[in-house]
Amino acid sequence: MIGKILKKLDDKFLKSEPRTGELFAVAALFDTPDQIIHAAEKVSDSGYKKFDVLTPYPVHGMDGAMNLKPTGIGWVGLIAGMSGTFLAFLMIWWMVGINYPNIFGGKPYFNLPASIPIMFELTVLLSALTLVGSLIALFMKLPANANPLMDTDFIKRVTSDKFGIYIEAKDPKFKLEEVRAMFESLGSTSVSNIHDAEYDLGDTKNPLLNGKFIGAMLGTSVAVVGITYFVLNVLLFLPPFNWMHYQPKVLPQTESKFFKDGFSMRKPVEGTVARGFMPYEFKGMPDSMVVITPNPLPVTQKVLDLGKKRFDTYCSPCHGFYGKGDSRLRGQFPVPPTLHSQKVTNWKDANIYHVITNGQNTMPSYASSISRDDRWAIIHYLRVLQRSANAPDSDLETK
Amino acid sequence: MDYIKKQLPDSLTKTGGIMLAVGVLILIMAFIFTPERAFFDYLWIYLFMVSIGVGSLALVALEYLVGATWSTPFRRITEILASLTPVLIILAIPLFFGLHDLFHWTHAEAVEHDAVLQSKSPYLNVPFFMARTAFCLLLWVLFYYMLTRNSEKQDIDGDPKYTKRNVTLSTIFAALFVITITIAAIDWAMSLEPHWFSTIFGVYYFAGTVIAALAASTFASIKLKEGGYLDKSLGEDSFYSLGTLMFGFNVFWAYIAFSQFILIWYADLPEETFWLIHRWEGSWKFVSLALLFFHFVLPFLILVGRNAKTNLGLLKWMAPWMLVAHALDLYWLIFPTLFRGNASFGWQELSFPLIVIGLTMVVFKLSANKKNLMAIKDPKMQMGLDFHL
Numbered sequence: 001m002i003g004k005i006l007k008k009l010d011d012k013f014l015k016s017e018p019r020t021g022e023l024f025a026v027a028a029l030f031d032t033p034d035q036i037i038h039a040a041e042k043v044s045d046s047g048y049k050k051f052d053v054l055t056p057y058p059v060h061g062m063d064g065a066m067n068l069k070p071t072g073i074g075w076v077g078l079i080a081g082m083s084g085t086f087l088a089f090l091m092i093w094w095m096v097g098i099n100y101p102n103i104f105g106g107k108p109y110f111n112l113p114a115s116i117p118i119m120f121e122l123t124v125l126l127s128a129l130t131l132v133g134s135l136i137a138l139f140m141k142l143p144a145n146a147n148p149l150m151d152t153d154f155i156k157r158v159t160s161d162k163f164g165i166y167i168e169a170k171d172p173k174f175k176l177e178e179v180r181a182m183f184e185s186l187g188s189t190s191v192s193n194i195h196d197a198e199y200d201l202g203d204t205k206n207p208l209l210n211g212k213f214i215g216a217m218l219g220t221s222v223a224v225v226g227i228t229y230f231v232l233n234v235l236l237f238l239p240p241f242n243w244m245h246y247q248p249k250v251l252p253q254t255e256s257k258f259f260k261d262g263f264s265m266r267k268p269v270e271g272t273v274a275r276g277f278m279p280y281e282f283k284g285m286p287d288s289m290v291v292i293t294p295n296p297l298p299v300t301q302k303v304l305d306l307g308k309k310r311f312d313t314y315c316s317p318c319h320g321f322y323g324k325g326d327s328r329l330r331g332q333f334p335v336p337p338t339l340h341s342q343k344v345t346n347w348k349d350a351n352i353y354h355v356i357t358n359g360q361n362t363m364p365s366y367a368s369s370i371s372r373d374d375r376w377a378i379i380h381y382l383r384v385l386q387r388s389a390n391a392p393d394s395d396l397e398t399k
Numbered sequence: 400m401d402y403i404k405k406q407l408p409d410s411l412t413k414t415g416g417i418m419l420a421v422g423v424l425i426l427i428m429a430f431i432f433t434p435e436r437a438f439f440d441y442l443w444i445y446l447f448m449v450s451i452g453v454g455s456l457a458l459v460a461l462e463y464l465v466g467a468t469w470s471t472p473f474r475r476i477t478e479i480l481a482s483l484t485p486v487l488i489i490l491a492i493p494l495f496f497g498l499h500d501l502f503h504w505t506h507a508e509a510v511e512h513d514a515v516l517q518s519k520s521p522y523l524n525v526p527f528f529m530a531r532t533a534f535c536l537l538l539w540v541l542f543y544y545m546l547t548r549n550s551e552k553q554d555i556d557g558d559p560k561y562t563k564r565n566v567t568l569s570t571i572f573a574a575l576f577v578i579t580i581t582i583a584a585i586d587w588a589m590s591l592e593p594h595w596f597s598t599i600f601g602v603y604y605f606a607g608t609v610i611a612a613l614a615a616s617t618f619a620s621i622k623l624k625e626g627g628y629l630d631k632s633l634g635e636d637s638f639y640s641l642g643t644l645m646f647g648f649n650v651f652w653a654y655i656a657f658s659q660f661i662l663i664w665y666a667d668l669p670e671e672t673f674w675l676i677h678r679w680e681g682s683w684k685f686v687s688l689a690l691l692f693f694h695f696v697l698p699f700l701i702l703v704g705r706n707a708k709t710n711l712g713l714l715k716w717m718a719p720w721m722l723v724a725h726a727l728d729l730y731w732l733i734f735p736t737l738f739r740g741n742a743s744f745g746w747q748e749l750s751f752p753l754i755v756i757g758l759t760m761v762v763f764k765l766s767a768n769k770k771n772l773m774a775i776k777d778p779k780m781q782m783g784l785d786f787h788l
């Protein structure tokens with residue numbers, strides 16, 4: 001049934017009328033591997049250079065019979081493969097080391113063991129794809145987009161049950177009658193002349209740019225992508241595993257049968273502080289009781305950038321981008337005083353830290369939303385704002 | 400095919416015998432002065448002999464199983480190497496006296512206070528352990544005799560029925576081999592650290608045995624070809640697949656070794672990592688690195704090209720290289736249990752190369768005396784000799 005349909009399609013699209021182009025080659029079919037080995041030996045011994053053998057499966061001893069030189073294709077594979085190794089290494093190093101550093105399982109950001117499987121896969125992938133690509137390029141003789149052998153009875157047979165050999169008409173020793181006679185004397189079951197197909201190339205000289213060809217390639221690509229998508233994402237779609245979600249584990253705010261007191265949430269062990277929950281010493285105390293400690297962060301571009309980011313996010317809605325008290329809240333919240341006042345300018349960093357951490361009158365505490373380091377960075381940035389608003393003339397002098 | 404049987408030179412038994420004698424002498428001295436260490440040396444020797452003997456047997460079965468023709472001219476040589484298998488039974492006896500020195504799990508007082516060892520004791524106990532070893536050894540020897548007998552009978556009348564019988568036997572053996580070699584690896588190597596476990600360990604050791612057996616066969620075949628003991632028409636192309644298999648199984652070995660490593664490294668569980676940490680402490684670090692480069696990286700680069708595999712001069716070096724690499728691999732598996740913190744190589748360990756090489760030479764010669772060095776009437780022989788790339 002399917003066979004019949006394929007045959008019909010084949011007849012409709014692939015059976016070309018007798019070709020009218022120049023003679024490309026003379027091709028002969030043989031029945032057995034021994035015959036083809038013999039034929040290949042004869043052809044190469046007779047001094048033909050432009051010939052090739054096509055068999056349905058690899059025939060041992062063919063290299064010797066055709067007198068083939070060792071090929072350099074191994075190097076192509078090696079270089080492509082090694083590029084894969086190297087590219088994978090670079091890719092992983094940049095992704096997990098530079099672009100998106102993240103800790104997985106307590107391992108260093110970039111580590112070799114975890115990269116090796118990817119390096120291995122890319123080695124295989126790149127060398128395989130490059131080799132297949134080179135094979136197609138060589139067989140199609142790029143930039144041509146087809147080999148004249150394609151769509152001939154010859155190629156149909158050698159890809160199923162016959163052993164074929166052909167000699168190109170370009171070969172300096174080629175003489176049509178001689179070649180045909182030689183093939184026949186070797187016992188070929190069918191000798192045929194293969195002509196170039198005359199394709200309508202339209203205006204373009206380069207067959208790769210031919211409109212029909214590009215259309216066919218695009219159509220094929222879309223079809224392949226569509227079918228793949230349909231098969232993998234619709235037919236074979238599996239929902240992601242959610243076993244981890246349902247594993248036996250302690251959830252917050254639930255009862256525990258394990259602990260004596262029945263709570264599943266635990267308090268930190270006595271004398272310890274949970275990570276990121278360092279208590280603030282002067283909580284709830286007036287400003288006067290704050291013991292002045294210096295800002296622990298250095299003034300660097302990175303710290304200032306961080307401070308600006310946090311200030312613009314957390315402080316600017318009320319204090320304005322420049323700390324001038326130009327609130328964007330349109331009176332929905334008491335407008336705060338300027339941060340460029342004598343008072344705030346003369347304050348030590350620790351005083352400002354106290355306001356952010358503890359809050360002051362109507363300003364709430366930001367202890368829970370801004371981390372400690374970020375608060376100190378904001379203060380450095382605030383100093384920059386203050387300085388820029390009261391910059392002395394000497395700042396403008398250039399050296 | 401114009402094979403004429405030539406006897407191997409007697410120097411093989413003489414040199415081999417002397418090496419074996421000196422090796423045994425060293426081992427006996429070791430037993431007197433450092434009995435525990437001597438047992439570890441002996442285990443090292445034993446596992447290496449298992450690798451070559453049983454690994455060769457597996458290669459013979461593999462040829463029958465897949466119907467390979469290129470390897471038929473070499474098969475008898477592999478069979479002769481497999482004749483180390485019966486010797487393994489005798490070699491196993493001294494080992495049973497060393498169980499207490501070798502295996503922590505045989506110490507009743509240690510097991511008593513150790514929940515892990517207690518729960519493993521239904522498997523790791525001396526009677527069952529001995530029974531398993533006996534089972535594996537008898538099975539290997541049984542199949543050795545059945546496979547080689549058929550193969551040798553064929554030398555007389557060339558009846559293809561022997562090939563058919565061996566194909567059936569090999570099918571059964573293939574399955575049994577995987578099971579028994581896994582048991583051997585777990586019992587004799589992995590249980591040295593009874594708290595540790597790795598489910599891939601059997602495959603790891605299996606990969607090593609195949610490399611060792613291939614390397615031994617390759618080396619013997621090249622030597623015999625050079626000495627004119629094989630059929631003249633055997634060409635270099637035939638060796639190509641020996642080199643390819645050696646290369647391929649070496650990559651396989653590295654793949655398995657890495658798979659074992661990365662899972663332990665990723666999960667980072669103390670019950671598994673300590674085994675690797677022992678191999679990364681002190682000078683063991685250099686042994687581990689040497690294993691990586693000497694067993695995998697360098698042989699990979701040397702053997703990757705096609706020409707390397709038909710270059711007999713090169714293969715003649717790479718085969719012993721891989722044998723040394725496998726010895727290093729076994730050293731790396733066995734000895735960290737004994738030498739905690741730092742690797743050590745003393746006069747006691749000299750018994751290893753002497754006994755291994757000496758014993759193989761003697762057994763090879765004795766076994767080859769009665770046999771043709773090629774399976775002369777095997778129906779696939781002519782195809783094997785005609786093999787071209």
